Amino acid sequence: MSKDAVNTAAATPRTDAAQVPADAGDAGYSKDLKARHVNMIAIGGAIGTGLFLGAGGRLHNAGPALAIAYLVCGIFAFFVVRALGELVLYRPSSGSFVSYAREFLGEKGAYVAGWMYFLNWSTTGIADITAIALYTHYWSLFTDIPQWVLALIALAVVLAVNLISVKIFGEMEFWFAIIKVATLVGFMLIGIFLLATQREVGGQTPGLSVITDNGGVFPHGVMPVVLVMQGVIFAYAALELVGVAAGETAEPEKVVPRAVNSIMWRVGLFYVGSVVLLALLLPGSVYSADQSPFVTVLSKIGVPAAGDVMNLVVLTAAMSSLNSGLYSTGRILRSMAMAGSAPKFTARMNRSQVPYGGILLTCGVCVLGVGLNFLVPAQAFEIVLNVASLGIISTWVIIMVCHLVFVRRAKAGLISRPAFRLFGSPVTEITTIAFLLACLGMMWNDPEVGRKTLLLVPVIAVMLVAGWFGIRRRVSRTTDQELSRLTK
Numbered sequence: 001m002s003k004d005a006v007n008t009a010a011a012t013p014r015t016d017a018a019q020v021p022a023d024a025g026d027a028g029y030s031k032d033l034k035a036r037h038v039n040m041i042a043i044g045g046a047i048g049t050g051l052f053l054g055a056g057g058r059l060h061n062a063g064p065a066l067a068i069a070y071l072v073c074g075i076f077a078f079f080v081v082r083a084l085g086e087l088v089l090y091r092p093s094s095g096s097f098v099s100y101a102r103e104f105l106g107e108k109g110a111y112v113a114g115w116m117y118f119l120n121w122s123t124t125g126i127a128d129i130t131a132i133a134l135y136t137h138y139w140s141l142f143t144d145i146p147q148w149v150l151a152l153i154a155l156a157v158v159l160a161v162n163l164i165s166v167k168i169f170g171e172m173e174f175w176f177a178i179i180k181v182a183t184l185v186g187f188m189l190i191g192i193f194l195l196a197t198q199r200e201v202g203g204q205t206p207g208l209s210v211i212t213d214n215g216g217v218f219p220h221g222v223m224p225v226v227l228v229m230q231g232v233i234f235a236y237a238a239l240e241l242v243g244v245a246a247g248e249t250a251e252p253e254k255v256v257p258r259a260v261n262s263i264m265w266r267v268g269l270f271y272v273g274s275v276v277l278l279a280l281l282l283p284g285s286v287y288s289a290d291q292s293p294f295v296t297v298l299s300k301i302g303v304p305a306a307g308d309v310m311n312l313v314v315l316t317a318a319m320s321s322l323n324s325g326l327y328s329t330g331r332i333l334r335s336m337a338m339a340g341s342a343p344k345f346t347a348r349m350n351r352s353q354v355p356y357g358g359i360l361l362t363c364g365v366c367v368l369g370v371g372l373n374f375l376v377p378a379q380a381f382e383i384v385l386n387v388a389s390l391g392i393i394s395t396w397v398i399i400m401v402c403h404l405v406f407v408r409r410a411k412a413g414l415i416s417r418p419a420f421r422l423f424g425s426p427v428t429e430i431t432t433i434a435f436l437l438a439c440l441g442m443m444w445n446d447p448e449v450g451r452k453t454l455l456l457v458p459v460i461a462v463m464l465v466a467g468w469f470g471i472r473r474r475v476s477r478t479t480d481q482e483l484s485r486l487t488k
Contacts, residue, residue: 033249035258037170040177042242042259044320047180047270050235052314055275056296057289062228063219064211064279067272069232074267077236079432080396082422083403084243085260089418090406092256094247095335096328097240097399102339104405105398107475111468113398114336119460120237120391121325122362126369127388128322129154135315138307151370158319159363162326165352166248169327176320183313184270187294191277194301202300206281214283230389230442230450235271237392238321239263240399244328257420322366326359333358340478341471387453390460393440400429400436 033041058066084097093099098117102110133150136142142150161172193199195206204210211217218225242259246252278293282300287293292314298306330346334355337347348357407425410417422428443450 033166033170033245035249035251035255037174038242038245038249038255039259039262040174041170041245041324042239042263043181043266044173044177044238044241044324047177047184047266048235048238048317048321050232050237051184051271051274052180052294052310052317053292054231054235054289055278056287056291056293058228058231059275059278059284059287059293060289061220061284062225063215063284064217064276065222065225066228066232066284067275067279068217069225069229070235070271070275071268073229073232073236074264074271076432076435077233077239077396078264078267079422079428080399081239081242081260081263083429084240084399085256086418086421087399087403087406088243088246088256089253089420090415092246092249092252093335094244094331096243096247096332097395097402098332098335100402100406101398102335104402104409107339107341107479108468109398109402110336110339111341111471111475112464113395114332114341115464115467116391116394116398116460117332118329118362118391120388120395121329122365123388123391124237125155125322125325125362125366128318128325129366129369131318132315132322135311135318138311148370152367154319154322155363155366155370158322158326159359161323162330162359163350163352163354163356165354166327169323170245172323173320176316176323179313179316180320181270183294183310184274187298188274188277190301190303191274191281191297195277195280199301201281201297202286204282208280210280210283214285219284227442227445230439230446233436233439234389234392236267237388238324240395241324241328244331247331253418260420326362329362330355330357330359333361338478340475387456389443389453390440390457393436397433397436400433404429 055066058069062069087097087100091099091103095102098110098114101113105113129151130147132154133147136145136150136154137147161168194201198205198207200206242256246256249255274294278287278297281297287296292310295307295310298310333342333346334349334357336342337344337357342358343361346355346357346361348355350356403422404426406415407417407429409415440454443454
């Protein structure tokens with residue numbers, strides 16, 4: 001719904017969900033996602049390659065204090081999802097934060113939110129298919145197959161799953177999450193056993209002495225821990241999927257609070273817990289960015305096929321991310337198309353109530369990534385991953401800004417807040433926004449990649465402005481038609 005329409009609808013206080021303005025893009029969806037699907041989507045969003053693969057290099061740079069970085073970033077990530085959860089209970093929508101941006105920030109806000117999210121997931125999708133191809137090359141059976149062919153096959157498989165039905169997507173995410181959780185739990189049990197029995201790992205006895213004898217919690221000082229947060233925050237990307245999935249579940253008021261609240265202890269257990277265990281088992285200097293830290297530990301104690309198992313898990317995490325990206329952008333683009341700010345074909349749905357138009361558009365960008373894998377296979381992953389970082393930070397900032405406006409309107413008596421709320425408003429939102437912008441600013445300290453990524457900001461801004469001037473008349477016409485329909 002447009003800003004003017006929302007203002008008209010908000011002229012009188014609302015006390016029930018029936019009076020809340022609906023998003024035209026929500027019509028036509030099935031409600032086939034079950035509670036277990038949404039819960040596992042929440043877990044899957046919180047556990048990805050950022051932990052399985054990225055933690056090795058970060059442990060090497062920051063040492064045991066990496067656990068503190070994960071905890072701090074995890075708390076702010078929880079604030080974002082809690083704010084989104086409150087907005088979902090106010091009005092469930094498959095358009096998620098784009099729909100809320102339209103209501104609270106107007107069409108321009110929804111336009112920026114939607115296209116920055118699309119930028120995030122389309123470039124993440126390129127990174128995912130690149131990662132899948134690289135991980136598959138680990139096994140000798142696939143080494144002779146060109147990287148771009150493997151990337152194309154992965155994209156085709158995940159596309160097919162997304163187009164069949166939302167239930168199939170939910171099942172796929174459910175089992176992907178099961179694999180990731182089972183792997184982490186298995187590793188943590190092995191780590192706890194090694195600590196309890198004091199069995200040597202790589203020639204060292206595990207325990208606190210591993211930390212104290214190798215420079216302590218901050219072996220390289222505080223600054224490396226601060227700088228590593230710019231990468232840690234991206235490990236939590238995809239948590240906002242809970243808000244999108246809520247639009248296709250029958251009982252969001254029951255499912256969403258449970259999924260959102262469970263994120264905090266999952267972060268504490270899986271991220272912070274595993275990093276603490278890794279730090280107690282081996283010195284940070286032993287880990288590296290070239291190898292999963294879990295493989296490093298398991299190989300030191302002689303676990304057979306440790307590399308094969310973890311490679312399969314990381315491959316699963318990349319497939320899960322690609323799957324989620326196609327799912328979420330399909331829904332977001334449909335919400336935008338119904339308002340006139342995305343191509344018309346992205347509003348189309350198939351017989352299974354899947355918005356195939358938006359999914360195919362994201363796939364089209366990912367196909368460009370297949371070309372990137374053909375032209376520069378060694379650099380494809382690094383190029384797109386940093387562009388995606390701009391998209392996720394802008395998305396989270398917009399969610400918090402929407403929540404600020406939402407609370408302000410609630411205090412004015414225009415809308416009613418649900419019982420499930422983000423606490424500490426407006427301090428919580430402002431602090432989170434400041435933290436996210438600080439993470440963005442810290443990218444300047446990386447002259448090789450981060451600084452070049454930040455230089456893309458004015459380029460993206462110019463493209464967004466040009467795009468808005470290109471579609472604003474269509475958005476205005478769509479708004480007028482919607483207002484006319486509502487006033488009949």
